[in-house]
Each structure stands twice: as structure tokens, then as C-alpha cells.
Amino acid sequence: MATSRLSVFLSLVVTLSTVPVGSLASDPPLTLDYYSSSCPTVLEIVRKEMECAVLSDPRNAALVVRLHFHDCFVQGCDGSVLLDDTFTLKGEKTASPNVNSLIGFEIIDRIKNYLESECPGIVSCADILTIAARDAVILVGGPYWDVPLGRKDSKTASFELANENIPTANEDLRGIISKFLYQGLSITDTVALAGAHTIGMARCENFRARIYEDLGGSSHLSGLKSTCPAAEGGDDNIAPMDYVSPNVFDNSFYSLLLKNEGLLNSDQEMYSSVLAVQTKGLVRKYAEDSVAFFQQFSDSMVKMGNITNSDSFVNGQVRKNCRFINT
Ligand code: HEM
């Protein structure tokens, strides 16, 4: 029986991984020196603004990293997540993974304003978000990586794809992995990128089911019942996903999974699911070896940032205001 479940899982993996998505061969490639003559100060400006943001509140690092993830998983990294709702455009901000949850947009607005005064009309919001996410990680102790640039901003957003493509807290391992494979990311990328949960907070709504399970005696998770009551109420109360070092980008998130202390069900599944053969080994490896985690995380972030939307290269633009398409 175990083998038949496994083979169902494996055939699912094979089917999904052949779906052609993401970057097409004809896309203009992203380059490291894209703005070197048109806006040579771009990296400096983003870094300076991110330093201020993270200094004023370290959670801002987490907010920006998550914004980038939610951008890239919907139509590719094209700034679609940043668009406000208007009479003619339904944005992604009210889609279920985002509503009451995704915050930090004003950090990107501030960077954009600064860049518009320095190099007007040059740097796309999608690129700003990608650079800002890299800087966010560094500023809380994580690894550095070079950021390929040259994305264009979309003139559209997709409420539907935001609902369909972004993984959710109570999803099982199969669901989570299939959403990453759909984006052209691997199982290794999935486990490494979920390591972003070493920073930031989750709302009670997203971990209630988890903390009322039988947790094998985690006093920490049981203790969260006062923050997150079993019945109605307290949905928006928050707790850190890595309670050991909530504001530090390190590998302690994986050690929590080894102790069945992952706050989100989706995270714990990577170690505890009956299907967690490959992912379990990766969780162990990253818990033991922070260098291996940092290397893979950097690589996987570049790969995620490379999910581009070929339509945005043809019909896209550099928005003047990240919240609205140019008129
Ligand atoms: C593996 C599948 C994933 C699932 C199911 C998932 C789900 C979630 C959920 C439910 C929250 C809490 C939101 C809330 O309660 O309002 C959250 C927060 C967060 N996620 Fe993920 N996520 C996943 C992968 C990722 C990836 C790939 C990244 C980035 C590379 C990321 C970065 C973050 C960050 C930084 C936060 C904290 C944000 C804050 O402090 O507000 N997540 N995620």
C-alpha cells in the first residue's frame, strides 16, 4: 500500500514537472549589469532604504522576502502583487493567501520614489522587489547572492492565479511540492526556500489547526494556545515561525522541524509526512549544515527570481508608481 501511494506521488511529480511554465527560451535573459549605465546607483539606493527599514523593524525583512515570493508565483516576477485594485483592474492583494496577511508595500513605495528621483522611468518594480529581498536576507544575517536584473512590470495581475498557485499553511506535502514543480522549481528548491520561515510571523488562523494537534509534547506549541484560542477569535494574533531566533536568518527553522515544532503544518510536513522521503533528508541536512542551507537558499532564490513572464517583456513597462500601471 505504501508503494502504491508512493507511485501515485511519483507519477504526479513526473506529470507536473513536464508542464512548461516560467522562462521561455526566447525571453531576453536577465543580466547582472542591466542598470550599470542607466542607473548605476540602484543597488546602493535599495540597500540604504532596506537598512533603514530593517533597522526600524527587523520584521520588515520578512515582509519584503514574502512579497517577492508571492510576486514570482503569480505570472512570474513582474510586480503584479504590488498593484492596487482599481475600477479596471482586480489586483492580487485580496486573494485568499494575501488578504489581511501581505503587508510591507510602503517599503517598496519608498524605494521606488527614491529611484524615480534618481533615475526616472528606469528601474522596474519587479527588479526593486528582487534586490530588496536579497538585501533583506543579508541584513538579518543571511547569505549574499548576485541578482540578475532586467524584469519588466506587468500591466495585469491575476486574482485567480494568486488563489491557485500560492501554497497555503494547511496544505499537505504533495500539494506544496506540486505548486513548486509547477513553477519549474525542484523539491530541493522547495525545502530550501521554505527556510525563509526562519524569519517572520504567522497569524493564528494559519497555525490554529496545527497547535491543537497532538504535538508530541512541545511545550512551546502548546503554550501558543493562549495566543491562538481554539474557538473563534484571535485570528490575527501572531507568533514567530522560528521562536528560537525570529529575527535572524539562520538554519534553526530546520532544527525545529526535527523536534516537531514547526508552526505551520505545511512546514512540518516536509519532515513528518509519510511521503517525506526526500524532503526529510534535506531538512536534516540543512539543520546540520548552515553553509549548505545558505548555498542552496541563494541558488534557489535566484531560480525563483528567474521565473519570468514572457508577456511582460513584450507588453510590460517600468511603472512610475508600483501600485498602478502607467497611464
Ligand atoms: C512552502 C510553502 C509555503 C507556505 C505554505 C507558506 C505559507 C506561509 C504562511 C501561511 C505565512 C503566514 C502568513 C500569515 O499568517 O499572515 C507565511 C509567512 C511567511 N512566508 Fe511563507 N510559505 C511558503 C513558502 C515561502 C517561501 C518560498 C518564502 C520566501 C522565499 C516565504 C516567506 C515567508 C516569510 C518571510 C513569512 C513571514 C512574513 C511576515 O512576517 O509577515 N514563504 N508563509
Ligand SMILES: *[C@@H]1O[C@H](CO)[C@@H](O)[C@H](O)[C@H]1NC(C)=O
Ligand atoms: C538565472 O537567470 C540568469 C540569466 O538569465 C542565468 O544566467 C542563471 O543561470 C539563472 N540561474 C538559475 C539558478 O536559474
